Amino acid sequence: MGAAVALAQTAAPSANAAGAASAAAAAAAANAKPIASNAEQIARGEYLARAGDCIACHTVPSEQMFGGGRPMETPFGTLYTPNISSDKTFGIGSWTADEFYRMLHEGKSRDGTLLYPAMPFASYTKVTRADSDAIFAYLLSTPPVHKENRAHDLRFPYNKRALLLGWRTLFFRQGEFKPDPSQSVEWNRGAYLVQGLGHCTMCHTAINALGGNSASKEFQGGLIPVQNWYAPSLTSNKEAGLGDWSIEDIVDLLHAGVSKRGAVYGPMAEVVYDSFQYLTEDDVRAVAVYLKSLPGHNNEVDKSPKSTFVTEEAARLVPLGRKIYESQCAVCHATEGQGKPPHFPPLADNQSIQMNSAVNPIRMVLNGGYAPGTRKNPMPYGMPPFAQSLSDEEVAAVVTYIRTAWGNHGTPVSEHEVNALRSAPLF
Template identity: 80%
Template structure:
């Protein structure tokens, strides 16, 4: 349900440190439960296992996929409908091997391909915390998947292609901070679930990790974290990345859509050291594909830009300049800059189109409790006008994006709103 990243404790000085902790007795059950609560926040368990406004961890939240709708299970302490009767070993097997208590394999909407990297001590802490929560007696709702995807035995083939069990192993050539960030991002963070393109089989291709992709059904684009022309982390300072993940806004931009939910439910609760470790790891990811093409625009693209640009400028000056400034410089951190903003110029124009159509707020966080928002323009602007203003912001002030078509706008009008 979430997209993008959520991170956690218990990582290495690297993982070796975590293994040492696993062998040492906890000073008190209260400490273990508190650590488990932190880890559950870090793993963003709430996002999938709690219906907004409903009781904590009662499950039943629908998750639309290209194969049908899955419903998250009850993971409260209820002994009959939750996990109250599970053992710590059974819980660890679920995280580590992707198997339920009865041995049946789980659908990979549960990101066990990432959770397998979580250390046993962290698994035990999460288990202790979940068992400390109030029991919610709510039977699990059956999934509604189309044939043949409702045949669970077919998951054995998926697992052969996309799943490798094993806890995180630290890289001795890297720093303790980098290893900590790697453990967090690759484990409970399950960042690849959104920031790696999902193929036709519902899996991630290893060679395309962190290179971005459209999130199916949700219709938001999770940018590449390896391309300086998408997420642009290569040019961001560590402080800017930490600020964005902790507060939801920074001088370089703001988070909206599914990532806003991740920051709201998860990132804002993490320690500064943990978020910094994540930033160090993400910033060090090697560059891959996903860069904006340097090829000259086609004649058709130039003509479309020239046609839409004057109308787009007129709309921008009337509707957008008050907050984002006449030259797109914005008023950071509350109103992000649009000039030289990589997220505006990406090959995919999905996100800026959706922001103009649906508006949105950055998440309310402890560091930014009263976020400023952007109003929706879906009711006041036509498809042509939205295409014009998005084309303008993608090509004005030295931006190198491509024009947006009326068809692209029309397709996204019916996309789900976050």
């Protein structure tokens, strides 16, 4: 500062001083990041943040983006997502790129606090440093939200973060994604998006009593705790999963929310709306290529001979279910369950209808719903709710009929199962 003042007070600076100033200016210009490059990094960061679906968790619907505070109900209590806007007091505006990368890569906040695994750091650890820096640059470019973070409301002993050390030992493997040289560039890109930013295992792998999931059961489907939606298997089995889906059908489902094979509803509709519809078709295709390569499993639909009780229960419910289907459902899904794709998905030979878990078809009959409005499908058709017009027995009957008609291999649904889902949250 003293040298700068002295130069300012000198009417005619020496040639040496002028040369030094010129050199300093040149060095500063050389070290400065070009505006275009910074803009490109921010744009890339926005794209990657979309791929990671950051907005879904860190934004309360209808409130300011990335302001946090969205409640995340878990079997252990309620977590409230943090503010990740550029605000320097409550957000990440005063963080460094190193601290942000450590948070993604190690699952630790800037002060070393261990993060709860509702933040999918077990997947985000695979994100490369360059992608982490781009996401960080984008978040810092967003408007600051001066909103204080809300404390979690977890039951004892889950409010003791020291227990997370045990969880991390069991379920967390730190490390960036390593491409498989035996696979194609497209396959590796899909693997990176699915395993890392997409954190697909968070829903599509069953959660155990400790809130973790087993690598041996990855992508084999699981019930999403508290939300009570079933995330179906993604493995390439022809009984369930994506084994006999074409790449084009998978791309359509993820990009548009509807395809000839079905439509997305519930939590997956939000994923497509906030995330997948914004990805390039090449990236969505890479995801489809990777998912198609997953090893299949044979236990996702039970085709074993049914017990006498199951057969009798189906016989009791099916006549009523057929009557309800013909009067309420056939106009959209057709008399033989073939549907009217892409807006009204088929029910015959539909893996999601036949899965061992009947949660999703029960919820669709009770609550109805819309596929997400996307760029490729801006005006989606919806299904009306029947919770107010059909009794538990009637819902059980029509779902039983759908799961067992037209060669489907599902099992009957009980009135108790229907009643238990009547009060389940929509998302």
